[in-house]
Amino acid sequence: MKKVLATASFIAMAIIPVTASAQDVPSKPIHNGQGITQNQVKATPGTIGQITDFVDNETGNFITVKGYGLAPTDQSEIILSITESTKIIDSKGKEVSLKKIIDVKKVVKAFYGPNITKSLPARGEAIKLVVQDQYFTGINGTVSEVKESGIVVKGTDIYTSNKETIVLHFAEKAQILDQNGRVVKVSEIEPGMSVKAFYGPAVTMSIPAQSTTNYVVVNLATEEAVQEDALGTNGIITNVTDNKITVIGNPMEKGGVNYVILSVDKNTQIVDQEGTSLTLDALKEDVRVDVYYGEMITMIYPAQTYANKIVVKAIESNKVEGTIVASNLTAKGQVYINVGSDQSKDNDVILNISKDTKVIPMLGGETELKAGMKIVAYHSPVMTKSLPGITNAEIVIVTSDGKH
Numbered sequence: 001m002k003k004v005l006a007t008a009s010f011i012a013m014a015i016i017p018v019t020a021s022a023q024d025v026p027s028k029p030i031h032n033g034q035g036i037t038q039n040q041v042k043a044t045p046g047t048i049g050q051i052t053d054f055v056d057n058e059t060g061n062f063i064t065v066k067g068y069g070l071a072p073t074d075q076s077e078i079i080l081s082i083t084e085s086t087k088i089i090d091s092k093g094k095e096v097s098l099k100k101i102i103d104v105k106k107v108v109k110a111f112y113g114p115n116i117t118k119s120l121p122a123r124g125e126a127i128k129l130v131v132q133d134q135y136f137t138g139i140n141g142t143v144s145e146v147k148e149s150g151i152v153v154k155g156t157d158i159y160t161s162n163k164e165t166i167v168l169h170f171a172e173k174a175q176i177l178d179q180n181g182r183v184v185k186v187s188e189i190e191p192g193m194s195v196k197a198f199y200g201p202a203v204t205m206s207i208p209a210q211s212t213t214n215y216v217v218v219n220l221a222t223e224e225a226v227q228e229d230a231l232g233t234n235g236i237i238t239n240v241t242d243n244k245i246t247v248i249g250n251p252m253e254k255g256g257v258n259y260v261i262l263s264v265d266k267n268t269q270i271v272d273q274e275g276t277s278l279t280l281d282a283l284k285e286d287v288r289v290d291v292y293y294g295e296m297i298t299m300i301y302p303a304q305t306y307a308n309k310i311v312v313k314a315i316e317s318n319k320v321e322g323t324i325v326a327s328n329l330t331a332k333g334q335v336y337i338n339v340g341s342d343q344s345k346d347n348d349v350i351l352n353i354s355k356d357t358k359v360i361p362m363l364g365g366e367t368e369l370k371a372g373m374k375i376v377a378y379h380s381p382v383m384t385k386s387l388p389g390i391t392n393a394e395i396v397i398v399t400s401d402g403k404h
Contacts, residue, residue: 066159138159293307
């Protein structure tokens with residue numbers, strides 16, 4: 001989909017910046033007898049990007065648009081329902097087939113109403129899709145070098161998930177914003193900062209490739225700065241609901257809690273252990289993470305706060321679910337788990353419960369593990385070859401006390 005240029009011709013490459021106005025055409029000035037008032041322009045929320053998913057089922061037609069918001073407060077990714085009243089047109093106002101847009105990966109400006117959900121991604125109803133004449137792609141990554149004319153970014157293609165390195169030259173009117181929507185000077189960008197950038201349509205064949213960018217979001221905090229004095233938890237994601245994740249584990253050296261519910265939004269920095277930017281899709285149940293947050297934590301159980309940064313680890317989690325049963329095969333500090341709460345004993349395990357094991361009781365419940373309780377347990381990857389296998393429990397979550 002990319003137009004390819006020779007490296008030598010890159011300097012002469014001219015790319016027309018993608019228009020990022022989300023406003024309706026202003027009406028004529030209104031005279032109120034005291035003078036001429038300023039035009040009042042109503043902004044329509046919008047997202048510009050590629051359609052990355054299409055769903056057609058009994059509940060309706062839905063598309064996912066991923067790119068960036070036309071205004072700092074607009075969504076970078078949104079799921080939109082397509083209705084009979086949704087207009088799908090090109091830049092000249094001519095109707096266009098939605099299937100054609102999806103098949104050839106056209107860039108669209110998607111406009112929608114202000115009533116959207118608070119989920120991640122948000123959901124709303126499409127008012128109008130305007131197909132753009134120019135193509136672009138994007139990268140989530142880390143700045144490895146800052147040059148006079150641009151930056152070198154190593155990361156992942158937003159739409160294909162391919163690893164790549166690219167030299168991005170700033171267009172004359174490029175939008176360069178920080179994670180809070182503030183305009184950023186090029187001089188403020190430093191190696192180690194995470195960025196989301198959109199570029200194209202022209203890309204050179206050089207190694208690394210080069211292109212021009214019109215839109216960049218920079219997280220001005222480097223990895224070291226974010227973690228320097230941050231509270232945090234080293235643990236496992238045990239639940240994902242809308243824009244919140246639950247993490248259970250151990251507090252960081254600087255402090256933190258062992259059980260926390262974190263709000264996540266587009267300003268949360270999400271990276272892997274190498275610093276490569278990731279999308280919200282990386283936050284799933286049973287994934288091991290380091291999460292960092294501020295000192296403003298609610299004084300309830302479990303604690304709740306906002307996630308500043310999440311580091312996703314490539315470490316497998318081992319989990320069992322079942323019922324604690326009485327057994328003469330266990331010793332002090334052990335519990336027998338009927339995995340699956342069934343009649344089979346072939347997959348049962350014995351968990352070693354130590355002072356390092358995090359036992360998360362039901363709300364208001366006790367931490368002592370007893371027969372009849374239903375639990376979810378994360379354990380060490382090391383297990384004996386005996387039947388049942390014996391392993392060390394890291395986290396035990398009591399889901400039922402067996403009395404109800």
